[in-house]
Amino acid sequence: MEILFIALYLLFIVFVGYVFILEIDSKKSLWTYEVILLSPSIGAGIVGFLLFYLSIFGISTIYTLSTTTGICIFLMFLHRKRYLFQFKAILSLFRRFFFNPSLYKIDFLLFLVIFIIFSSVITYSLVFPVYEWDAFAIWMLKAKIIFFENQHIASSQYFFSPSLGYTHPEYPLLFPSLISGIFTCIARIDNVLGKVMYPFILLGFICLLYSSARWKLNRTNSLLITCIGISVPAVWQISSVGLADMPLALFYGGSLLYIIKSLQNHNNRIYLILAFTFSVFCALTKNEGFALAIINIFVFSVFRLLAKKDKKSIKEIIVFVLLFAVIILPWHLFSADIPRFQEAYFSRIKYSIIAENIGRLKVIIPEFCKQGWNFYRWGALLLLLICSSLWKPQIIKEKTLYITWILFFLHLFLYIFVYIITPWDLKRLMIMSLHRILIHTVPSIILIISLNLYFIPNYAVK
Amino acid sequence: MISLKKKKLITGFLFLTLFINLGCNFFYSDTVARRLITHFSGQKDTFIADYSSADQLLNSLKNTNGNIFIDFKGFTHTDFEPIAALLYFRAVYLYYPRKVFVADPSQIITLQGVEFLYDNFVVTKSFLEKNKIKTIFTLSHSHKKGINWKIKRL
Numbered sequence: 236m237e238i239l240f241i242a243l244y245l246l247f248i249v250f251v252g253y254v255f256i257l258e259i260d261s262k263k264s265l266w267t268y269e270v271i272l273l274s275p276s277i278g279a280g281i282v283g284f285l286l287f288y289l290s291i292f293g294i295s296t297i298y299t300l301s302t303t304t305g306i307c308i309f310l311m312f313l314h315r316k317r318y319l320f321q322f323k324a325i326l327s328l329f330r331r332f333f334f335n336p337s338l339y340k341i342d343f344l345l346f347l348v349i350f351i352i353f354s355s356v357i358t359y360s361l362v363f364p365v366y367e368w369d370a371f372a373i374w375m376l377k378a379k380i381i382f383f384e385n386q387h388i389a390s391s392q393y394f395f396s397p398s399l400g401y402t403h404p405e406y407p408l409l410f411p412s413l414i415s416g417i418f419t420c421i422a423r424i425d426n427v428l429g430k431v432m433y434p435f436i437l438l439g440f441i442c443l444l445y446s447s448a449r450w451k452l453n454r455t456n457s458l459l460i461t462c463i464g465i466s467v468p469a470v471w472q473i474s475s476v477g478l479a480d481m482p483l484a485l486f487y488g489g490s491l492l493y494i495i496k497s498l499q500n501h502n503n504r505i506y507l508i509l510a511f512t513f514s515v516f517c518a519l520t521k522n523e524g525f526a527l528a529i530i531n532i533f534v535f536s537v538f539r540l541l542a543k544k545d546k547k548s549i550k551e552i553i554v555f556v557l558l559f560a561v562i563i564l565p566w567h568l569f570s571a572d573i574p575r576f577q578e579a580y581f582s583r584i585k586y587s588i589i590a591e592n593i594g595r596l597k598v599i600i601p602e603f604c605k606q607g608w609n610f611y612r613w614g615a616l617l618l619l620l621i622c623s624s625l626w627k628p629q630i631i632k633e634k635t636l637y638i639t640w641i642l643f644f645l646h647l648f649l650y651i652f653v654y655i656i657t658p659w660d661l662k663r664l665m666i667m668s669l670h671r672i673l674i675h676t677v678p679s680i681i682l683i684i685s686l687n688l689y690f691i692p693n694y695a696v697k
Numbered sequence: 698m699i700s701l702k703k704k705k706l707i708t709g710f711l712f713l714t715l716f717i718n719l720g721c722n723f724f725y726s727d728t729v730a731r732r733l734i735t736h737f738s739g740q741k742d743t744f745i746a747d748y749s750s751a752d753q754l755l756n757s758l759k760n761t762n763g764n765i766f767i768d769f770k771g772f773t774h775t776d777f778e779p780i781a782a783l784l785y786f787r788a789v790y791l792y793y794p795r796k797v798f799v800a801d802p803s804q805i806i807t808l809q810g811v812e813f814l815y816d817n818f819v820v821t822k823s824f825l826e827k828n829k830i831k832t833i834f835t836l837s838h839s840h841k842k843g844i845n846w847k848i849k850r851l
Contacts, residue, residue: 348715359729362736366748371790379793397805398798401786426791459711466718471729576805611725614718622710693699694707 240420241431247304248413248435252278254307257314257321259508267324272446273509276439276485279413280516283482286381286412287519291569295386296419345458349441352465356437359475360430370477373402377411378429382418389569400576407566409519410479430477437474440485441465447492447682451689460688463619464681469612473674480671483520483527488678489513490531491642495635495682498538501548510535511555515562522580523653523672525563530645532556538638583656592655599654602665603647612670620680623687630690639686643679751780751787754836754846758788761850763831764796766820771838773814780844782810784836798828825851 252274256265289299311318365371384391394404414432418424444464448457464470474481490513497506514531517524536552607617631637650672657664688694722730735742758765767788772781788797800813833849
């Protein structure tokens with residue numbers, strides 16, 4: 236029975252994502268496959284966001300889940316023509332995908348590889364205990380706290396208890412809120428069943444990688460690129476252990492893809508809304524996600540103004556920034572009162588600290604390079620990135636490609652900067668965290684590789 | 698336009714990348730694939746073993762009630778500090794919403810997670826009552842005997 240409730244909860248997440256996408260896509264500008272592939276990640280973000288924010292405002296999880304279901308059903312009824320049209324399109328897409336006589340054997344093989352990796356993550360998550368330190372001491376513990384304290388979370392002693400300083404009470408609660416939803420569905424805490432959320436996040440990640448590759452490439456190459464992305468040992472590993480790095484990689488991947496798409500197609504507002512939505516999820520998943528969202532907004536604003544300096548562009552940028560600030564503000568107001576028992580990175584952004592620690596670059600840069608060439612962690616991903624980029628270097632002039640590269644480098648600079656100002660022992664911290672945070676760059680690497688392949692004439696175009 | 702030969706070369710390289718990635722998952726010990734193979738072939742996974750032993754040890758608290766105080770004895774050595782930290786944080790995680798104390802609640806426990814081993818905290822009756830502690834779990838560590846445990850129900 237509990238398994239059934241959890242399955243319903245996961246379906247509910249996909250359903251919420253699906254309804255959200257169809258509601259914002261009134262002009263039907265997204266491909267049907269895109270709507271399906273985005274539903275798990277958008278749904279996970281929205282449900283996590285609602286559970287997180289409404290619990291801060293004193294609303295219980297049960298109430299949030301039931302009200303959201305009611306609103307979604309009402310919206311479906313209100314726009315039933317749109318939903319019916321989309322439903323028929325999905326049926327025809329599935330028919331074409333699974334009963335297509337021209338489907339290559341290689342596609343099935345690649346599909347099988349994805350399925351095996353996904354199944355192994357399900358098995359691993361359910362068989363092994365949560366053993367990664369941050370996973371049990373930070374994220375899973377937070378999920379339990381949200382379940383127990385629920386609508387009283389704002390007055391919870393947890394946020395102020397120095398003896399729980401290790402658990403970083405100031406970290407955002409989107410991912411643990413999503414796990415606490417499982418506990419609510421089964422009405423108890425279960426250390427094993429709570430981990431069902433890990434493979435679900437991987438499913439969203441698989442869909443997102445495929446969607447970003449499929450933007451420009453044919454089906455076989457998109458499946459191949461997706462397989463390469465998820466077979467990277469670090470991705471396979473991190474997606475099974477319950478850290479918040481996988482959800483952040485997922486949301487960051489979504490924000491990146493739709494920022495690039497919105498910069499390429501100025502008239503399509505849906506891309507901008509999706510980029511904005513994913514950026515908000517990033518900021519509420521991990522603290523570094525907030526910085527990544529700021530980078531996204533900055534890059535979007537600069538390139539939007541460079542392309543078109545009209546009233547519409549300025550208006551869009553202002554709306555993007557203001558809405559982002561308004562949505563993020565409640566959490567930042569709430570977390571401002573939480574004592575920082577460990578590091579407080581914002582207060583360390585000072586010239587004196589940067590000047591004092593700039594010598595750390597001698598350690599940081601080689602460590603980053605070494606990490607990229609660590610085949611046991613990253614497989615041949617970096618090698619593929621370099622080779623695909625060097626195949627025809629002049630394609631870097633393509634707008635979509637150079638903006639993705641800029642976002643990728645800004646992302647790396649951000650993490651280098653964090654290591655410069657960190658109060659912790661640098662070497663120890665890098666050993667513990669570097670491979671985890673570099674997971675966030677996988678979607679950009681995959682997008683760059685896909686674009687590189689796309690710009691090779693007549694190779695893998697749709 | 699690129700030639701068929703170049704096309705095959707690119708495709709071959711993409712597949713080679715995939716094979717390298719998959720291969721690395723099977724040859725590196727700290728991966729999902731290797732761990733699953735180790736687990737289902739009945740071999741001992743040394744990495745997980747520490748966590749399993751910690752959980753097994755903490756399992757003895759299952760039939761107790763109220764908040765818990767863990768008294769660590771003999772862990773003040775750099776080799777044993779990580780064991781104490783692991784046991785403390787595992788207990789906090791496993792027994793939530795019951796509270797686990799190892800020192801005064803105002804003591805900050807951070808990344809090292811071992812500060813409490815050195816603060817010579819003395820448990821008093823008022824401390825136990827104030828924090829609704831019903832179980833004292835004493836863990837003693839010695840070179841010869843390893844870890845011994847004792848439960849005192851209050």
